[in-house]
Amino acid sequence: MNLRLRTRLALTVGAAIVITFALLGYLITFERNTRMRSVVKQIALKVLQMRADDLSAHLQRTQEACRRLAAQAQRSDQRLEPPGSTHPLTLDASAAGMRYADTLGGWISWTSPAQDRLHVCETPPMEQVPWTTNGRGPRDPQPAWLAPHIDEKASGTPVITCVTPVIKNGRVTAFVGIDDNAATLLPSMRSLIRLGVSEVALIDKDGTCLIIPTEAAGRARVTHNIDDVGREHHDIISAETPIEGTPFKVRAWASIASLESDEHSFLLQQTAIGAIAVAILLALTLIITRTLTQPLASLERAADRVRRGQFNARVTVQESRGELTELGEAFNTLMTELDTRYQALQVAAVERERAEREITLASEAQSSMLPRLDMVPPGIEASAQSISARQVGGDLYDLFALPGNRVAFALGDTCGKGMGAALLMVQTVTALRSIAQLYERPSQCIAHLNHLATAMAYSVPLTTLFYGIVHLDDGRLVYCNAGHPAPIIDGEIVRTPAQPSLGAVDDALYRDDEISLRPGSTVVLVSDGITEAPGQESRFVGLDGVLREVRDAGAGISARDLVERLLALSQTGDADFEEDDATVAVVRYRGPSTVLRVAPRVDAVEPVLARIDGCDLPPADRLRLRLAVEELLVNVIEHGRSATSIEVTVVNRFDGVGVRLEDNGIRFDPTRQVKAAAVNPRAGDEALETPIGGKGLTLARHSVDDLCYVRWQGLNRLDMFKSRSAGDS
Amino acid sequence: MEMQTEVHGDVAVVNVSGRLDITTAPLLETALKPIIEGETRALVVCLRGVDYVSSAGLRVLVSCARALKHDSRPLFVTAVQPYVHEVFEVAGLLEVFNLARDNDEALQALTAN
Numbered sequence: 001m002n003l004r005l006r007t008r009l010a011l012t013v014g015a016a017i018v019i020t021f022a023l024l025g026y027l028i029t030f031e032r033n034t035r036m037r038s039v040v041k042q043i044a045l046k047v048l049q050m051r052a053d054d055l056s057a058h059l060q061r062t063q064e065a066c067r068r069l070a071a072q073a074q075r076s077d078q079r080l081e082p083p084g085s086t087h088p089l090t091l092d093a094s095a096a097g098m099r100y101a102d103t104l105g106g107w108i109s110w111t112s113p114a115q116d117r118l119h120v121c122e123t124p125p126m127e128q129v130p131w132t133t134n135g136r137g138p139r140d141p142q143p144a145w146l147a148p149h150i151d152e153k154a155s156g157t158p159v160i161t162c163v164t165p166v167i168k169n170g171r172v173t174a175f176v177g178i179d180d181n182a183a184t185l186l187p188s189m190r191s192l193i194r195l196g197v198s199e200v201a202l203i204d205k206d207g208t209c210l211i212i213p214t215e216a217a218g219r220a221r222v223t224h225n226i227d228d229v230g231r232e233h234h235d236i237i238s239a240e241t242p243i244e245g246t247p248f249k250v251r252a253w254a255s256i257a258s259l260e261s262d263e264h265s266f267l268l269q270q271t272a273i274g275a276i277a278v279a280i281l282l283a284l285t286l287i288i289t290r291t292l293t294q295p296l297a298s299l300e301r302a303a304d305r306v307r308r309g310q311f312n313a314r315v316t317v318q319e320s321r322g323e324l325t326e327l328g329e330a331f332n333t334l335m336t337e338l339d340t341r342y343q344a345l346q347v348a349a350v351e352r353e354r355a356e357r358e359i360t361l362a363s364e365a366q367s368s369m370l371p372r373l374d375m376v377p378p379g380i381e382a383s384a385q386s387i388s389a390r391q392v393g394g395d396l397y398d399l400f401a402l403p404g405n406r407v408a409f410a411l412g413d414t415c416g417k418g419m420g421a422a423l424l425m426v427q428t429v430t431a432l433r434s435i436a437q438l439y440e441r442p443s444q445c446i447a448h449l450n451h452l453a454t455a456m457a458y459s460v461p462l463t464t465l466f467y468g469i470v471h472l473d474d475g476r477l478v479y480c481n482a483g484h485p486a487p488i489i490d491g492e493i494v495r496t497p498a499q500p501s502l503g504a505v506d507d508a509l510y511r512d513d514e515i516s517l518r519p520g521s522t523v524v525l526v527s528d529g530i531t532e533a534p535g536q537e538s539r540f541v542g543l544d545g546v547l548r549e550v551r552d553a554g555a556g557i558s559a560r561d562l563v564e565r566l567l568a569l570s571q572t573g574d575a576d577f578e579e580d581d582a583t584v585a586v587v588r589y590r591g592p593s594t595v596l597r598v599a600p601r602v603d604a605v606e607p608v609l610a611r612i613d614g615c616d617l618p619p620a621d622r623l624r625l626r627l628a629v630e631e632l633l634v635n636v637i638e639h640g641r642s643a644t645s646i647e648v649t650v651v652n653r654f655d656g657v658g659v660r661l662e663d664n665g666i667r668f669d670p671t672r673q674v675k676a677a678a679v680n681p682r683a684g685d686e687a688l689e690t691p692i693g694g695k696g697l698t699l700a701r702h703s704v705d706d707l708c709y710v711r712w713q714g715l716n717r718l719d720m721f722k723s724r725s726a727g728d729s
Numbered sequence: 730m731e732m733q734t735e736v737h738g739d740v741a742v743v744n745v746s747g748r749l750d751i752t753t754a755p756l757l758e759t760a761l762k763p764i765i766e767g768e769t770r771a772l773v774v775c776l777r778g779v780d781y782v783s784s785a786g787l788r789v790l791v792s793c794a795r796a797l798k799h800d801s802r803p804l805f806v807t808a809v810q811p812y813v814h815e816v817f818e819v820a821g822l823l824e825v826f827n828l829a830r831d832n833d834e835a836l837q838a839l840t841a842n
Contacts, residue, residue, distance in 0.1 A: 605751050623781050623812060630783045634751050695820040696784030702819045 008322070012288045019281040026274050033270075049239040052200070052252045056241040059202070059250070200252045295324040299331060311339040359419075363391040366422055369429055371399045375712075378660040378719060379472035379593035379651045380407050383559035384585035385567055387529070393581035394421025395527045396429050400436065405472045405595055408436055411525040411585045412465035412484065412502075421581070428453075428463055428502070442467045442480035443510040446502070450482070450510070453503030462501040466525055472593045475517040480510050485531055485543055488524040489515060491551050493543055519591030519654035522559070524550055526566060529582030533570040541569050559586040590658065593651040600637045600646055600663065608633060608648050615650065615657045618725055624703035625722040629659055631696035631703075632670060632718055641665030643716075656705070656723035662715045669709045670697045670718065731778070732760050739770040740839055742832055746778020749786030758789045765796045772797060773835045777808035782816050794825055803827055805835035 202210040209223045242249040298315045305313035313335060317328040376382045376399060384397045394414035402408050410432060414421040431452055432445065439445050446467055453463065466487065468479030479487070483501030486493050496513045517523070526546050533541045546566060553562050563584045570582035596611060598604035612626045629648075636643055643665030651658040701707055706721040730747030741764045749757060764772055774790065776782075794804045806826040809817065817823050829835035 602751060609750070620812065626781065627783055627816070630750055630785075634783070634785065695787060695822075699784055699816060699819055 008288055008291065012285065015281065015284050019277055022277050023274060026270060026277070030267075030270050045239060049241070052239045052241040052250045056250045200250065203249050203251055291322075292324070295328055299328065302331065302335070306335065306338075311335060311342045359391045362419070362422065363388075366392050366426060369426060370397065375400065377401055377405075377407055377472060377593065378649050378658050379405075379590050380470065381559045381588040381590055382407075382409065382586065383563045384411070384583070385563050386527075386581065386583040387567060387570065388581050389529070390419075392419055392422035393583075394425050395529065395581040395583035396425045397525075397583055397585045398429055398432060399585075399587070400433065402437065402469060405593065407470045407472060407587075408442075408468070409470070409525075409585065409587050410465060410467040411527065411583060412463055413527040413529075413581070413583070414463045424463060428465070432465075432467070441512050442469055442478055443512040446480045446482050446510045447508070450500075450502045450505070450508055454506045462503050464501045468523070468587075470517065470587065470589060472589075474592060475519070475521070475589050476514060477517050477523065477589075478512050478514045480512050482510060485526060485528065488543070488547055488550055489517070490521050491547070491555075493547055517589035519589065519652065520555065521589045522550075522555070522562070523587045523589075524562070524566070525585045525587075527581065527583040529580035530566060530570050530584060532580060533582070545569065559588050562586045590651050591653040593649055596648040596650070598646050598648065600643045600665075602634075602637060604646070605630060605633055605637070611648070611650055612657075612659070616652055617657055617722065621656075621722055621725050625657060625659065625720075628700040628703040628707070628720055628722070629661070631700035632661055632720070635670055635696060635700075636661065636663050636665065636668075636716075639668070641668055641716075653721075656721055658719065658721045660720075661718040664715055667711050668716055669711075671701065671707055671709045673697050730756060732757065734760065734764070736769075737836055739768070740773060740836060741767075741769040741771070742773040742775065742836075744775045744777065744832075748781040749776075749779050749789075750781060750783040751785040754783075754785035754789045757786065758792075761789070761793050765793060769802070771803045771805065771839050773805040773807055773829075773832055773839075775807045775832050776810065776813055777831075779813055780810055782813045784820070787816070787820055787822060791822065791825060803839065805829050805838070807832050807835050 200212050202212070209225075210220065211223060212220050238251055240249055240251040295315070295318070302313040302315045314332050315328045317325055317332065370384075370386070380399075382399050384399065386393060386395045386397060388395070395412070396414070397409070397411045399407065399409040412425070412428060414424045414428065428449065431449055435445055435448050439448070446465065449465065462483070464483040464485075466479065466481045466484040468477055468487075470477050477489075480499070481487075481496060482499050483504070486495045488494070494513075494515060497511070499510055500508045524546070526543075530546060531541055531543050546569065549566055549569060550562070553565055557565070563586050566584040566586075567582060570580075594611065596608060598608060609626055609630055612629050613622065615622055615625065617625065633646070633648075636646060641663075643663040645664055647660075647662045649658075649660040649662075651660075700720075703722075704720040705723045706719070708719050710717045710719070730745065730749065730753035732746075733744045735742040735744070743760065743764070745757065747753060761772075761774075772793070774793075779786075790806065797804045804826060805828075807829040808831050809828060814823075817826070827835070827838070829838065
């Protein structure tokens with residue numbers, strides 16, 4: 001349907017209104033017609049009555065004519081000639097001076113202009129009167145009678161004969177009769193046909209009945225049983241009129257069935273029209289509704305598919321140009337666009353996921369390159385942390401032990417951030433670790449790294465690097481600073497003449513600087529992610545800001561806490577500020593340390609204990625530390641555990657003495673054994689039976705301030721610390 | 730570590746001085762062995778000169794006590810220095826030994842029995 005939606009709606013409503021009115025009209029007409037039929041039936045009855053009256057009057061007139069004829073005949077002396085006589089008697093029926101042949105006892109027939117025949121018959125011999133053939137004679141000639149019969153000679157024409165006796169001298173001398181051709185009545189009856197009047201009957205007083213059909217083709221008949229008439233019809237209406245002066249009456253009847261059959265066909269017709277109208281209304285409504293609902297249903301299905309994530313859903317668009325079609329086309333266009341974008345998005349999401357996975361792997365790889373600070377020798381307390389602006393960063397820090405009781409540490413910053421900086425950082429760390437053991441002095445390493453950086457074929461961002469080596473036995477710090485912010489040592493910025501960053505100057509010569517660390521000295525290194533973070537008052541935090549923070553923190557703060565505190569400086573929370581990679585490293589020199597490597601034998605205990613005896617501790621503290629060391633050492637030796645070597649490191653800290661025992665035996669954590677013994681203490685005789693070995697660990701735990709166990713790279717590592725009691729020296 | 734053994738009648742008195750550790754404990758064990766195996770009625774170990782006892786030393790003392798107790802012979806540990814006393818306490822051994830202030834107190838207790 002090539003119609004706008006509004007037009008379709010208007011059509012639907014219009015059709016509904018028209019058809020409703022049509023139905024209403026039909027119902028009204030039907031009711032009116034029913035009433036009309038009843039009126040028509042009454043009118044028909046009236047007309048029938050009139051026709052019956054007409055016929056009756058006609059026959060009366062014939063009767064009257066006959067009577068007048070008889071009266072004339074009575075007055076004249078003319079003989080009435082019988083039928084077929086040689087003297088035709090001309091009788092002017094209309095004229096008063098009608099003459100009869102003076103013949104009695106016979107019939108005179110005369111054909112009137114109205115085709116009526118006149119019979120005249122003389123009285124004697126009455127028996128010979130031929131009209132008695134119907135078995136009915138003038139038995140009661142007074143005053144006159146009518147005889148209906150069928151004139152077989154005239155092709156069965158119905159005839160009504162009116163007979164009137166001619167009386168002379170007190171006796172009947174003749175009868176005068178007029179044959180009234182009933183067929184002449186027919187023209188007046190034709191109108192009855194339309195009213196359903198099929199027959200008209202002339203009924204004798206004794207029931208003899210001449211039935212005259214109203215139809216031209218019908219044959220008249222005579223019957224003696226009036227009740228048979230009309231029996232074939234279910235229902236008839238009839239009208240009857242007596243004929244004055246005769247014993248006859250006229251009846252006309254019509255079948256109501258014929259009337260009602262008309263009515264039935266009328267009803268059927270009306271009902272059919274109504275049904276067709278309703279059917280058309282339904283069909284029209286259905287069609288128009290479907291043109292509305294089908295596209296909407298299609299849209300709904302498509303929308304449902306979209307909801308389930310099927311972006312290839314489309315609707316079927318019809319050829320017409322209604323709003324629904326436009327909506328469908330708009331939907332399809334939208335879905336095509338959506339589908340394209342969705343697929344692009346999925347591809348992008350996969351790509352992105354892969355990229356993120358790679359970055360995550362890179363981040364993990366980079367993190368794994370950073371040193372585990374568990375590795376730190378006990379003479380050093382170190383902590384470092386790096387926050388990358390992105391998942392991978394360009395800052396580096398490293399800390400590792402060197403032969404000769406030395407510890408090397410480095411902190412560097414590669415220009416830029418992200419993946420490029422990270423790759424360079426990785427390269428620098430790898431190179432540093434590779435060459436660190438080749439050179440005695442940090443400046444030599446730095447020069448080597450600079451050579452590597454400047455020798456690269458492509459342009460390389462600069463890398464600043466602080467690289468220092470702490471001599472743990474005497475606290476000397478030797479370092480080389482290649483363009484990195486100066487270190488803060490013991491609450492002071494230690495500035496030295498600047499040296500070029502790595503990669504800046506070919507074959508640059510680097511200088512070492514040296515400073516002596518006291519027990520407890522703290523070296524703080526930061527990257528520019530800290531110093532260039534926005535500060536509270538000045539533009540940047542700056543190295544001064546870091547210094548202030550270090551001083552505020554005090555000397556007692558642990559390296560880990562100090563790192564956290566300094567890193568917080570870079571966490572400004574300022575969204576406008578693009579954070580750089582921020583790294584902080586804190587290295588605290590605990591004090592001079594000595595390392596003793598012994599075999600796991602009992603005789604090796606003595607030199608170790610002698611070293612403890614030489615510690616700078618009050619005697620009571622020293623004895624307790626000695627007990628702990630002896631017990632733990634004996635535990636390792638006596639229980640074997642496959643150890644082949646034991647390394648003892650003694651650190652003379654400013655606040656006490658730390659001892660580290662490391663053995664390469666199978667895993668054994670004495671601190672857990674102590675806990676188990678504490679849970680289940682024994683006393684008295686029972687204690688006597690208890691193996692003394694477990695007591696040793698209890699004693700050791702009891703004797704030191706701190707005892708912790710770490711399994712590290714195949715080594716059992718026990719760190720203990722005995723603090724210097726207050727007031728003693 | 731130094732040891733000096735005295736005999737008071739049927740009671741043996743061992744005066745110990747020095748550190749009783751993993752190195753010296755076997756020496757004490759060796760010294761005590763003949764006494765435990767002998768006919769001595771009781772043993773007094775004086776720790777007046779001992780300022781350091783490790784679990785190795787404790788083990789010697791405990792095994793000695795265990796052996797004597799088997800024959801219902803008393804063991805007295807006398808003149809326990811504060812730090813050694815603390816070690817005994819931590820090891821849960823205060824109940825194991827008969828402790829006396831000095832040798833005389835221990836000998837008197839033995840005579841009283």
